[in-house]
Amino acid sequence: MNNDMLSQEEIDALLKGPDKEEEISEEIGDMEKDALGEIGNISMGTAATTLSTLLNQKVTITTPKVTITTIDKLADAYQIPFVAIDVTYKEGLEGANILILKVDDVKIITDIMMGKDEIDLERELTELDLSAVSEVMNRMMGSASTSLSEMFFRKIDIEPPKSYEITFNEGKERIDILKGDQPLVKISFRMVVGDVIDSEIMQLVPIDFAKEIVNILLGNEDETSITQEAYEIDRDFEINEEPPKTISLKGKKENTTGKIIDNDTKEEAVVVKKPVFETFNEKSNTSYNESIDLVAEIPVEITAELGRTTKKIDEILEYGPGTIIELDKLVGEPLNIYANGKSIARGEVVVIDDNFGIRITEIVNSYKNS
Template identity: 25%
Template sequence: MSDGSLSQDEIDALLMGNDSLGGMDGSSDGFAAEGLSSSELDALKGLFGKVVGNLSSTLSGIMSTPVSIKAPRIESLSRTDLMSGLSDEVVEVKMDFNKGISGGHAFVFSPENAVKIAGPMIGQSDVELDGTAISAVGEAVSQLTGAEVTAIGDSIGANIMTISPESQKMAKGLLSPGGDSLVKITYPVEIEGHGSLEMIEILESSVASSLASKLGSQSTASNDMSGMGMPDMSQQMGNAGGMGNQMGNSGGMGQQMGNMGGMGQQMGNMGGMGQQMGNMGGMGQQMGNMGGMGNQMNPYMMQQSPPPNVQGVQFPEFGANISPSEQRNIGLLMDVSMELTVELGRTKWQIKDILGIGEGTIIELDKLAGEPVDILVNNNLIAKGEVVVIDENFGVRVTDIVSNLDRVGET
């Protein structure tokens, strides 16, 4: 190589080296040979293509406006290529997978797109990208990821969980998903009245490979189960009918062999041959009986049991008569004192709020103004009433007696 030229052997070696690299030319398709295979990318496209419906409905509910999310574009890129397609500053919402699948996962928005998401959620048209707006974007991504992992979990037969969302504005070089190769999922989003934007989801290659692998395993398991299916019931019934026909045919064969027995008796003078034929006649009679049994089995197998006769149960009524001794026993209970309570309402507070109660604290109850109060005896609801004032005391006027059925429902 002193003259700067390459020998034929060196050229061949370089060509073989390029072939071994799979023709990498810096594009996403070439990088898929090092990151994800084409089959893995196809599996992910099918999976996330099914998820967009859930994402659209979820985002529409969050933003209170119609949202359309189209099928995503999925690419396996080097970290350098991924960064080149992002704005210098981004809003990242980090939600790594920590159950079912483990690895880095985040949604990334340009500042302009983050404002388009936060504006309808906050209810303002002109929104600054401050802490409130970034928190709104984080809440939107949290809801989207919840719908996404539910759909993915159903597809791969696994329970997938993520960490709590961590949203912040940062330089693109500080993105949290690690590794030299990453998977970029780009969703075209159309928000009615707010224009269009691109929502970018980033997966570490290990996460994407694990998803594709689980999808393949789930598909293989489904095919195996279908191959092990039980035979059709109609086929089983057909086999049963064929068995009956075969046994009926046995009867016909028995009759024929019985006739052979008669022929054997006529040929009795022929000695041993006649005796053998006579024995065949006995066997023919036995098989003829089997034919009769076969004829009996067919109608039995097809017979349907009559429907059961179902009648309602009638319980005897209890007598209302009370004996004098029982009446005296009840009279002994009339002087027993019981605690009667009128409950104005209830509420629940946290311990920190209860410890902060002081003079002037107002406690709001679960009863509306003018709503009947509860009258309880030994903590059992018996009636409802309204509060009245009697001289200088409060009282209750009973307005409704609670029925026995309502009392059971209260307990």
């Protein structure tokens, strides 16, 4: 008789119902998690370079860890205030995500940007801190958006970020993507800034938005939108008289011989090259050949940029003979080449006899197609 009776643990499990974590995990698979991790790794790597330039400190952001959670679980696990930066995409993607930083990390970032000799962690967080971290995140996520644009073959841009000092319970009322009980993708990074910050930052993405990002990356969008993208990136890949043999659009679908091929070996014939492109190119070439003699003798100033940096006025006033200014370019990194201020190419420094020169290694696509 006793063997047929349920234990208290079994009764609690029946009353509780299926485990919420298991239900959430079924909504996004390991492949999607890996894709999100790779996206975060690439975009935050670019953002780390930007932060390093702003703070003049070495910045390292480690490979992310991707998990699925809910706002209630986060509210239980993290009860102290933090700084939330709300980043909304305005072009290329439709959605938003939240970046979570510790309050002390924000104070450190602000003090470094203000040029303070000592970092004060005992002070109260101010509006100046929130404004400073908003600007930092605007620069960082702007750089990350550029990386995403190259990855997704579309222009991606963000709204100016908004920063809040809140708890997760307060976030349920103030931040749209934290309202309700929808699952969230939590992407955790370890961020090391010089010897002043060794901390964890967190990126929270609504699961529906995360799925949309993964679908774009893996090529699971509507066929019509993929075809339209193939037209839009025609100039970038120079699809004119003959399409390239292999152009990866979104991982699962490839443009090989003017067709979109899916993994199920089903082929759908899609004309990648619009007739209007061919006509446009013919006119452009004819006009160019006829008019080049008229402008051939106009002088053009060619400039090679070794690098850039940003300094405060008081630092510049201290400059003198022998001062070394560190630039944002790494050793061996291509230098930018400008024609009358317009970027046209990249190259590497060479020495010709006693003179410096620059060998062109890459022509900028926008100049090449203009």
